[in-house]
Amino acid sequence: MTESPASPAHETQAGPERKRRMNAFARAGRGELEQFLAQHAGAVGVSPVRGPETGLVMVRGKIGGGGSPFNLGEVSVSRASVRLSTGEIGHGQLLGGDKVHARLAAILDALGQRAEFSAVVDGLVATIEARVADEDAALAAETAATKVDFFTLVRGED
Template sequence: MDAKLKQSPPDSARKKAMGLLARATLDELNAAWEALADKPDVHPVRGPETGLVMVRGRIGGGGDPFNLGEATVSRATIRLSSGEIGHGQLLCADRQRARLAAIFDALAQREDGRANVDALLHQVADRLALEERRKAEETAATRVDFFTMVRGDD
């Protein structure tokens, strides 16, 4: 088998970073882009474009697969002038966010761009953790503990 055709194992750090980039807001991505002192030359490879993907489910979580419905997805692939290729994919119709996510994915592959990307990823992760904490607090406020309720049969 040709060495170029061999699949490398998935990079979990890149997978996590791309997941955070997909959940970043446009404001967060724009602010990080504007904060770059030396903006790289960016060349489009594909997109940005918006389309539909079929979302599949499994009966009972592990049974037979079925088509659940369609979801809107935006994606972009870019190449930096230094050669790094970045991909951005997200569930929505926001091409600008997909393009910026692809740029930061490519920048994460460069030594000189890693610190900027890490700062952005930490900001997004902190915001998501805060949102989850707020949601958990709101949910906890409506929780009823049935074991402590007093029955009227005394």
């Protein structure tokens, strides 16, 4: 029995690079994704596979990082899956209820699997990651400014 090779259009790219892209699309602003798609992929045919839809996911935590797990609560998530006219399937998931953002992320995930769009999608990912890193650094600096070092305080009985 011989197996026929899968068509490149229907192969799914799994691995750290796709995970990195999907993470960036989830953290991107919806406007960033809309602008990119309008500029680079306006004529690509897209059909829905699933959603977009919004639901709830249970978040679990551990006390002290090593304790027994407990249910912290539920958060809303949105997801979508799309198929391009060329056969690539993309998925988008993000926190919150923005179904349009989830659909845009799914389209970009699918486009990132196409050779002719891969480089420009990677450029968008790098831009998003740089912006997010800058925002995280600014937040860390703002938070560090409020840090109290209790070892430098003078004790009253000395």
